[in-house]
Amino acid sequence: xxxxxxxxxxxxxxxxxxxxxxxxxxxxxxxxxxxxxxxxxxxxxxxxxxxxxxxxxxxxxxxxxxxxxxxxxxxxxxxxxxxxxxxxxxxxxxxxxxxxxxxxxxxxxxxxxxxxxxxxxxxxxxxxxxxxxxxxxxxxxxxxxxxxxxxxxxxxxxxxxxxxxxxxxxxxxxxxxxxxxxxxxxxxxxxxxxxxxxxxxxxxxxxxxxxxxxxxxxxxxxxxxxxxxxxxxxxxxxxxxxxxxxxxxxxxxxxxxxxxxxxxxxxxxxxxxxxxxxxxxxxxxxxxxxxxxxxxxxxxxxxxxxxxxxxxxxxxxxxxxxxxxxxxxxxxxxxxxxxxxxxxxxxxxxxxxxxxxxxxxxxxxxxxxxxxxxxxxxxxxxxxxxxxxxxxxxxxxxxxxxxxxxxxxxxxxxxxxxxxxxxxxxxxxxxxxxxxxxxxxxxxxxxxxxxxxxxxxxxxxxxxxxxxxxxxxxxxxxxxxxxxxxxxxxxxxxxxxxxxxxxxxxxxxxxxxxxxxxxxxxxxxxxxxxxxxxxxxxxxxxxxxxxxxxxxxxxxxxxxxxxxxxxxxxxxxxxxxxxxxxxxxxxxxxxxxxxxxxxxxxxxxxxxxxxxxxxxxxxxxxxxxxxxxxxxxxxxxxxxxxxxxxxxxxxxxxxxxxxxxxxxxxxxxxxxxxxxxxxxxxxxxxxxxxxxxxxxxxxxxxxxxxxxxxxxxxxxxxxxxxxxxxxxxxxxxxxxxxxxxxxxxxxxxxxxxxxxxxxxxxxxxxxxxxxxxxxxxxxxxxxxxxxxxxxxxxxxxxxxxxxxxxxxxxxxxxxxxxxxxxxxxxxxxxxxxxxxxxxxxxxxxxxxxxxxxxxxxxxxxxxxxxxxxxxxxxxxxxxxxxxxxxxxxxxxxxxxxxxxxxxxxxxxxx
Numbered sequence: 069x070x071x072x073x074x075x076x077x078x079x080x081x082x083x084x085x086x087x088x089x090x091x092x093x094x095x096x097x098x099x100x101x102x103x104x105x106x107x108x109x110x111x112x113x114x115x116x117x118x119x120x121x122x123x124x125x126x127x128x129x130x131x132x133x134x135x136x137x138x139x140x141x142x143x144x145x146x147x148x149x150x151x152x153x154x155x156x157x158x159x160x161x162x163x164x165x166x167x168x169x170x171x172x173x174x175x176x177x178x179x180x181x182x183x184x185x186x187x188x189x190x191x192x193x194x195x196x197x198x199x200x201x202x203x204x205x206x207x208x209x210x211x212x213x214x215x216x217x218x219x220x221x222x223x224x225x226x227x228x229x230x231x232x233x234x235x236x237x238x239x240x241x242x243x244x245x246x247x248x249x250x251x252x253x254x255x256x257x258x259x260x261x262x263x264x265x266x267x268x269x270x271x272x273x274x275x276x277x278x279x280x281x282x283x284x285x286x287x288x289x290x291x292x293x294x295x296x297x298x299x300x301x302x303x304x305x306x307x308x309x310x311x312x313x314x315x316x317x318x319x320x321x322x323x324x325x326x327x328x329x330x331x332x333x334x335x336x337x338x339x340x341x342x343x344x345x346x347x348x349x350x351x352x353x354x355x356x357x358x359x360x361x362x363x364x365x366x367x368x369x370x371x372x373x374x375x376x377x378x379x380x381x382x383x384x385x386x387x388x389x390x391x392x393x394x395x396x397x398x399x400x401x402x403x404x405x406x407x408x409x410x411x412x413x414x415x416x417x418x419x420x421x422x423x424x425x426x427x428x429x430x431x432x433x434x435x436x437x438x439x440x441x442x443x444x445x446x447x448x449x450x451x452x453x454x455x456x457x458x459x460x461x462x463x464x465x466x467x468x469x470x471x472x473x474x475x476x477x478x479x480x481x482x483x484x485x486x487x488x489x490x491x492x493x494x495x496x497x498x499x500x501x502x503x504x505x506x507x508x509x510x511x512x513x514x515x516x517x518x519x520x521x522x523x524x525x526x527x528x529x530x531x532x533x534x535x536x537x538x539x540x541x542x543x544x545x546x547x548x549x550x551x552x553x554x555x556x557x558x559x560x561x562x563x564x565x566x567x568x569x570x571x572x573x574x575x576x577x578x579x580x581x582x583x584x585x586x587x588x589x590x591x592x593x594x595x596x597x598x599x600x601x602x603x604x605x606x607x608x609x610x611x612x613x614x615x616x617x618x619x620x621x622x623x624x625x626x627x628x629x630x631x632x633x634x635x636x637x638x639x640x641x642x643x644x645x646x647x648x649x650x651x652x653x654x655x656x657x658x659x660x661x662x663x664x665x666x667x668x669x670x671x672x673x674x675x676x677x678x679x680x681x682x683x684x685x686x687x688x689x690x691x692x693x694x695x696x697x698x699x700x701x702x703x704x705x706x707x708x709x710x711x712x713x714x715x716x717x718x719x720x721x722x723x724x725x726x727x728x729x730x731x732x733x734x735x736x737x738x739x740x741x742x743x744x745x746x747x748x749x750x751x752x753x754x755x756x757x758x759x760x761x762x763x764x765x766x767x768x769x770x771x772x773x774x775x776x777x778x779x780x781x782x783x784x785x786x787x788x789x790x791x792x793x794x795x796x797x798x799x800x801x802x803x804x805x806x807x808x809x810x811x812x813x814x815x816x817x818x819x820x821x822x823x824x825x826x827x828x829x830x831x832x833x834x835x836x837x838x839x840x841x842x843x844x845x846x847x848x849x850x851x852x853x854x855x856x857x858x859x860x861x862x863x864x865x866x867x868x869x870x871x872x873x874x875x876x877x878x879x880x881x882x883x884x885x886x887x888x889x890x891x892x893x894x895x896x897x898x899x900x901x902x903x904x905x906x907x908x909x910x911x912x913x914x915x916x917x918x919x920x921x922x923x924x925x926x927x928x929x930x931x932x933x934x935x936x937x938x939x940x941x942x943x944x945x946x947x948x949x950x951x952x953x954x955x956x957x958x959x960x961x962x963x964x965x966x967x968x969x970x971x972x973x974x975x976x977x978x
Contacts, residue, residue, distance in 0.1 A: 073155050074151070074152050074153065074154065074155065075149055075150070075151055075152070075153045075154075075155055075158050075170075075172055075181075075183055076151040076152065076172065076180075076181070077155075078155055078183060078187045078188065079151070079172045079180075079181035079182060079183040079187060080181055080182050080183070080184075080187060081180065081181045082104075082181075082182075083108050083171075083179055083181065083182055084098065084099075084102055084104050084107050084108065085107070085108045085109070085110045086098065086107045086108070086109055086110075086119070086138060087109070087110070087111065088109055088111055088116060088117070088137060088138060088139035088142070089137045089138075089139065090137065090138050091134060091135050091136065091137060091138070092124070092127055092132065092133075092134050092135070092136050092137075092138060092141065092257070093134035093135065093258055095107055095119055095124070095138045096124055096134075096254045096255070096257050096258035097258045099121070099124070099251075099254045100251075100254055100255045100258055103251075105120060105121050105168075105169070105184060105186070105250075105251065106118055106119065106120045106121070106168075106169045106182060106184065107119045107120075107138070108146070108171065108179065108182070109138055109139070109142050115146045115171060115179060116142075116144065116146070117138075117139070117142030117143060117144040117145075117146060118142060118143050118144075118146050118169060118171070119138050119141065119142045119143070120143065120168060120169060121233075121250035121251055121253070121254055122168070122233070122250060123141045123142060123143060124141070124250075124253060124254045124257055125224055125227055125228055125250050125253045125254075125257075126141065126228055127141045127257070128221070128224040128253055128256075128257045128262065129221075129224045129225045129227075129228035131221075131262075134257070134258075134260065143167070146171050147161070147165055147167055147169075147170050147171065148170065148171045148172070148173045148177070149161060149170045149171070149172055149173070149183065150172075150173060150174075150175075151172050151173065151174055151180055151181070155188065158170060158183060159188055162185065168184055168185050169182060169183070169184045170182070170183050170184075185313060185314060186296060186313055188313075202279070202280055202281065202282055202283055203277055203278070203279050203280070203281050203282075203283055203286050203298075203300055203311055204279035204280065204300070204308075204309070205283070206283055206286075206311060206315045206316065207279065207300050207308075207309035207310060207311040207315060208309055208310050208311070208312065208315055209308070209309045210309075211236055211307055211309060211310050212226060212227065212230050212232040212234065212235050212236065213235065213236045213237070213238050213242075213307065214226065214235050214236075214237060214238075214266060215237070215238065215239075215240075215266075216237050216238075216239070216245055216246075216265065216266050216267035216270070217265060217266070217267065218237075218265070218266050219262065219263055219264065219265060219266070220248070220253075220256050220261050220262050220263070220264050220265075220266065220269050221262035221263065223235045223248050223253075223266060224253055224257075224262070227250070227253070233249060233250045233296070233297075233312070234247055234248065234249045234250070234297060234310070234312075235247070235248045235266070236274070236299055236307060236310065237266045237267070237270045238307060241306065242306045242307050243301070243305045243306055243307070244274040244276065244299050244301065244305075244307055245267075245270065245272065245274070246266070246267075246270030246271055246272035246273070246274055247270060247271050247272075247274050247297075247299065248266060248269060248270050248271065249271070249296070249297075252269070252270075252271055256269055274299050275289070275293060275295055275297075275298050275299065276298065276299045276300070276301045277289065277298045277299075277300055277301075277311065278300070278301070278302075278303075279300050279302065279308050279309065283316075286298055286311055287316060290313065296312060296313050297310055297311060297312040297313065298310070298311045362377075362379060362457055362458070362459055363376075363377065363379045363380035363382075363383045363384075363437075363457065363458040363459070364376070364377045364379070364380055364455065364456070364457050364458075365377075365380050365384070365395065365398075365455070365456040365458075366444055366453060366454070366455050366456070367395045367444075367453050367454050367456070368452065368453040368454075369451070369452065369453055369454070371394050371395045371396060371413070371454075372392055372393070372394060372395070373391055373392065373393050373394075373395055373398065374391060374453065375391070376391070380458070383402065383428075383458065384398050384399070384401075384402045385398075385401070385402060395413070395454075395456070396409050396410065396413045402428065403428045403429050404426055404427075404428055405426070405427070408426055412424070412426075412439075412441070416441050416454060420442065420443045420451070421440075421441060421442045421443070422439070422440070422441045423439070423440045423441070424439060425437065425438055425439065425461070426439055434462075435460060435462045436460070436461050436462050436465045437458045437459060437460055437461060438458075438459045438461045439456065439457070439458050439459075440456070440457050441454055441455070441456045441457075442454065442455060443455075483502050483503055485502065485504075485583075486504075486585070487504070487583050487584060487585045488501070488502065488504045488505035488508060488563075488582075488583070488584050488585070488586075489501060489502045489504075489505060489581070489582070489583050490502075490505050490516075490581075490582050491570060491579060491580070491581050491582075492537060492579050492580050492582070493578065493579040494541060494577075494578060494579055496520050496521070496534050496537055496538075497517075497518050497519065497520055498516045498517055498518065498519050498520070499517060499579060500513065500516075500517065501513055501516050508553075508555045509524045509555070510555075510557075511524075520534075521533045521534060525553075525554055526554060529552065529553070529554060532551065536549065536565075536567060537567065537580045540567045540568065540569055540580045541569055541577050541579070541580055544569050544577060545569075546566065546567070546568045546569075547565075547566070547567045547568075548564075548565070548566045548567075549564075549565050550562060550563070550564050550565075550587065550591075551563060551565060553584075553586075561586055561588040562586075562587050562588045562590075562591040563584040563585065563586055563587060563588075564584060564585050564587045565582060565583070565584040566582070566583050566584070567580050567581070567582045567583075568580070568581050569581075620763055621656070621657065623759065623762050623763060624642045624656050624657035624759075625657040625659070627640070627642070627657070627734070627755070627759050628640040628641060628642060628657045628658055628659035628660070629659040631659070631660075631736055631755075632659045632660035632661075635661070636738070637660065637736050637737060637738060638660050638661050638662040638714075638715065638716065638737055638738070638739055639658070639659075639660040639661075639662040639663060639665060639666075639714070639716065639735075639736070639737040640658070640659055640660055640734070640735065640736045640737070641655055641657065641658035641659075641663075641666060641734075641735050642655070642656045642657045642658070642724070642732055642733070642734055642735070643655060643656070643671060643683050643687075643732055643733050643735065644656045644731065644732040645673045645687050645730075645731055645732060650672060650674070651672050651673050651674035651679065652671075652672060652673075653671040653672060653673050653683055653684065653687065653733070655669070656732065660737075662714045662715065662716060662737065664714065665710060665711065665714040665716065665737075669707070669710070671683050671684060672684055673687040673688060675688070677706060678706060680703055681703055681704055681706065681707065682695050682703070682704065682719060682721040682735075683721050683733050683735060685703070685721075686721045686722065686723050686730070686733045687723070687730050687731075687732070687733050688730075689723075689730075690723045690725065690730040691723065692720065692721070692722050692723065692749060692752075692753055692756075693720070693721040694720050694744050694749060695718060695719045695720070695721070696718045696741055696742045696743065696744055697717075697718065697741050697742075698711045698712075698716060698717055698718060698719060699711075699712065699717070699741075711737075715739050716737045716738075716739065717738060717739055717740055717741045717743070718737070718738045718740065718741050718742065718743040718744060719735060719736065719737045719738070719744075720735075720736050720744045720748070720749065720752055721733050721734070721735050721736075722734045722736075722752055722753055722755070722756035723756060724756055724759055724760045724763070725757070725760045726760050726763055726764045727764060734752075734755070734756045734759065736752060810932075811844070811928060811929070811932065812840065812841050812842065812843065812844060813841065813977065814928045814932075814976045814977060815840045815843065815921070815924045815925050815928045816837050816838075816839075816840030816841045816843075816924075817837070817840075817976065817977050818840075818924040818927065818928060818965075818968075818974070818976065819836050819837070819839075819840040819917075819920050819921045819923075819924040820833050820834075820836055820837040820840065821968060821974060822920050822923065822924060822961060822964050822965055822968065823836050823917070823920055825964050825967075825968060826920070826960065826961070826964055828916075828917075831886075831887075832887070832917065834887075835885070835886070835887025835888070835889060835892075835917070836887075836892065836917045836920060836921065838885075838887065838889055839887070839889045839892040839893055839896075839917065839921060840921055840924065842876070842880070842889070842893065843876070843892070843893050843896050843921055843925065844872060844876070845872075845875075845876045845879055845880065845893065846871065846872030846873055846874065846875030846876030846877070846878075846879065846893070847869070847872040847875075848875075848879075849871070849872070849875050850868055850869055850871075850872060854868065854869065855869075855935075856935050857935060857936065858935040858936050859936050860936050861936075870897070870905050870906065871906070873893065873894050873895075873896065873897050873905065873906050874894060874906045876890075876893040876894065877890050877891065877893055877894035880893060888915060888917070891915060891918070892915055892917045892918045892921060894906070894907075894918075895909060895914050895915055895918035896918050896921040896922050896925060897922065897925075898913075898914045898918060898922070899922075899952075899955075899956035899957070900914070900919075900954075900955065900956055900957065900958065901955050901956055903956060904922075904956070916958075919957070919958040919961055920958075920961050922957065922961075923949055923957055923958070923961045923962060923965050924965070926945065926948065926949055926952075926957075927942075927945045927946065927949060927965060928945075928976065929945075930944055930945035930948055931944075931945040931976075942969060946965070946966055946969060946970075949962050949965060949966075950962060950966065
């Protein structure tokens with residue numbers, strides 16, 4: 069009698085069922101409202117799936133719409149367990165399947181309850197399951213955590229990635245502030261709270277426990293508070309781990325694996341002992357009596373059965389009269405695959421022994437057997453038959469499947485990666501690969517096991533791959549390379565490969581893991597870009613050279629030389645159509661390392677054998693001819709061998725048109741087939757068009773130069789006239805204000821001298837001189853009696869005078885000067901600190917010319933007489949601008965002005 073309770077004793081009898089078309093929002097609301105961790109999805113009264121908190125979390129991580137039906141995220145099929153099953157066996161089923169919930173059914177397979185991992189913890193007597201004495205011995209030290217500024221969506225993504233049911237929210241010192249669990253995520257998902265911060269969404273306060281606390285105390289606390297987990301903190305309050313209900317029963321998983329391992333080992337020992345004793349015929353009766361779980365069959369050499377023990381009769385069928393039956397037919401009738409039976413029987417008869425595994429399909433399930441067959445003899449006599457043993461290893465196979473559950477998750481991840489993944493052992497033989505890699509080599513993933521690169525790739529590539537594998541395993545390094553690859557269709561591809569050593573638990577290298585991505589398109593794009601760049605450089609260099617060519621012949625030769633200068637195009641030549649009887653194409657220019665190809669070359673542009681090639685066709689038709697396969701083009705046959713010896717594989721021929729007529733052709737060659745794509749063709753056509761235009765315009769170049777010179781002379785006259793007008797305007801202003809006569813001229817001279825001293829180019833200096841000549845032109849709107857009044861002006865009069873800068877701008881702004889004269893005039897009273905007028909501009913908002921003009925205006929005004937005061941002198945003027953240096957005036961301009969007067973003896977013109 070089992071001492072463990074039945075599932076019916078610990079299950080929850082409240083099953084919450086929903087329909088497959090119910091929305092995720094409704095399901096989340098139901099789970100939150102009822103406080104359940106799973107919903108049973110039923111259709112027509114039959115279970116079709118189950119929706120758990122983990123499924124809702126996965127939907128949240130995938131940003132699934134709340135209106136989607138639960139059918140899209142539910143887990144299926146539903147795992148069931150009989151109500152009278154032993155609880156420990158049920159837990160082993162949870163472990164084996166990697167799930168958290170089992171549907172409990174009665175003898176008629178009708179649902180009667182639900183059992184989860186929590187129910188195993190809550191069951192009375194759970195302390196019997198607990199092996200560690202304190203919390204530290206059972207807790208998980210790896211803790212999934214985030215800061216309180218993270219969002220709910222980020223927490224959901226992390227929980228999904230880590231396969232964890234919680235996120236501990238911590239402060240900067242790693243002390244717990246709160247926790248977000250899968251149950252919280254269901255509630256938050258229903259509330260569309262993905263963007264909320266964890267500080268707002270987390271559950272708090274956190275239930276914590278000391279790592280040294282007895283484990284029984286933790287169990288009791290979790291039971292009383294109905295908690296699934298406790299956060300473990302050290303003496304400083306820092307997170308040290310998390311104790312979950314799964315940790316409390318984790319030893320059951322190890323117990324399950326230990327049980328399976330012990331069973332397999334015990335059966336293996338029994339089998340070895342059986343084989344050792346089987347050779348001793350005198351103990352056969354004893355062995356047969358003891359082998360109650362071993363099916364044993366003996367036959368003669370002709371395959372007729374002479375003995376079958378009870379277990380064999382149960383396996384192979386009591387209804388069959390086994391003695392005298394034909395062994396292969398008996399095995400096939402029992403359900404073993406017929407092809408396997410025939411192959412095993414042939415091997416047994418040929419070699420006298422056979423060992424292996426085979427499957428037996430029954431109406432109930434699939435069973436697996438470890439089978440051994442050998443010759444049967446008595447003492448040293450000649451063998452007279454065969455002995456066959458069959459041991460049921462179905463439970464061992466299931467154990468292996470359970471132990472590989474984690475690998476299944478890994479393989480699922482690998483299968484969905486966009487890259488190719490493979491694993492090889494130390495003998496360079498494949499251990500596994502994902503489907504994408506298997507597809508490249510046209511083989512099923514399972515069939516690649518044991519094969520090597522030499523079975524899929526050309527020898528030179530296979531040798532290269534194995535050399536890389538050897539380096540990775542020998543040196544323990546990570547290797548990343550870009551290398552060629554040939555798939556099963558013979559396509560040559562380029563791949564980016566990363567290889568790392570595969571280590572066992574002890575750190576020893578047992579193989580190599582490779583990951584690679586197809587970069588063929590990127591390589592092709594790079595190659596295309598490389599060819600286009602070469603074509604573009606050739607076009608650029610040719611156009612530049614054509615401008616400076618001194619003659620037509622020089623134009624042609626320069627074009628060919630620039631096209632071939634970097635070595636990518638080995639030959640370029642220009643053929644010209646002669647108007648002779650043979651319609652000969654004359655080589656006018658050529659360049660490149662393959663020029664010998666042209667020795668003795670005969671080409672025509674007539675409709676004949678030598679004129680139907682690319683060059684003659686282009687001259688006749690005026691259309692570009694792309695010949696990307698010289699060896700395979702029938703029209704190129706007369707020159708094919710000559711091109712092969714010269715190493716030429718592709719060409720492009722472009723018409724040279726003058727006045728609409730095609731008079732010649734530009735031939736460009738490459739050493740690789742398919743060298744001229746659409747982009748290169750477009751660039752080369754532009755080059756040929758530019759060449760034709762250059763030839764066409766050569767005859768009118770001198771006329772153009774003469775016209776250009778005439779235009780420049782006329783522009784100089786207009787400029788002189790414009791400057792004369794500006795000078796006349798300045799003179800008019802001086803006559804209107806006799807007290808400031810010469811002010812405009814002196815300011816203009818000082819400003820121009822300062823600009824030259826500061827390094828401004830001559831054109832800017834000239835523009836500044838003109839701006840200085842008319843910088844006070846806006847004063848024409850200020851009454852003359854105000855300008856000449858011999859007393860200081862009042863505020864209203866000063867405001868009127870200050871309008872002259874903006875007025876000057878309005879007068880000059882519509883004149884098309886080649887310099888910003890209007891803006892300089894407008895800004896010549898602006899200061900760096902914004903205290904000037906008319907707009908209070910600051911710093912770099914003020915033109916450099918205006919800053920120079922401001923300094924010149926202040927120095928000239930202060931050192932000269934005014935109606936309301938005598939001149940203050942040069943020293944006072946220089947002292948004033950030095951006092952304004954940096955704050956209101958440009959320091960560089962001020963320093964230059966002081967240097968002009970103090971060290972360079974500058975004087976105002978008379």
